[in-house]
Amino acid sequence: MKPIAFHLNGEKVSIAVEPHWTLLQVLRDVLHLTGTHRGCETGDCGACTVILDGLAVNSCLILAVEVEGRSVVTIEGLAREGELDPVQKAFVDRGAIQCGFCTPGMVMASKALLQKNPSPTREEISFRLAGNICRCTGYTKIIEAVIAASKTGNSQK
Numbered sequence: 001m002k003p004i005a006f007h008l009n010g011e012k013v014s015i016a017v018e019p020h021w022t023l024l025q026v027l028r029d030v031l032h033l034t035g036t037h038r039g040c041e042t043g044d045c046g047a048c049t050v051i052l053d054g055l056a057v058n059s060c061l062i063l064a065v066e067v068e069g070r071s072v073v074t075i076e077g078l079a080r081e082g083e084l085d086p087v088q089k090a091f092v093d094r095g096a097i098q099c100g101f102c103t104p105g106m107v108m109a110s111k112a113l114l115q116k117n118p119s120p121t122r123e124e125i126s127f128r129l130a131g132n133i134c135r136c137t138g139y140t141k142i143i144e145a146v147i148a149a150s151k152t153g154n155s156q157k
């Protein structure tokens with residue numbers, strides 16, 4: 001086992017991991033943060049998306065040892081004092097959630113996009129969410145939710 005320390009949702013975490021464990025494994029199976037979903041585990045579905053140092057990444061493709069000293073944000077880190085993040089709220093309000101399996105990954109990919117670009121075009125949103133698969137919604141409501149979140153003006157916080 002190798003000791004690692006990193007920031008997770010604003011808190012410092014120190015744990016020991018096997019060198020072959022993925023970040024997804026550590027989040028779900030060690031730290032019990034099950035909001036990050038396990039889909040394909042091959043980088044194809046986006047269900048496991050988290051934000052690593054400001055960038056959306058597939059946590060199934062990142063080894064836990066790679067996050068040493070870095071900052072990870074998961075879906076559990078978005079709500080503040082019981083208030084949903086504006087991106088989460090927009091997904092709820094716009095009906096962008098059906099079964100919900102893809103939702104944490106979609107929200108995290110959208111959040112990372114809006115932090116970099118607070119006013120993306122519809123085309124930019126489609127491009128940035130291309131790595132996130134949804135089998136239910138047909139994507140239209142998801143894109144509308146991201147546009148709505150961008151219009152709140154505080155979606156990038």
Ligand code: FES
Binds near residue numbers: 058
């Ligand atoms: S579980 Fe990571 S991309 Fe599908």
Ligand code: FES
Binds near residue numbers: 098102136137
């Ligand atoms: S809401 Fe079911 S997979 Fe997206």
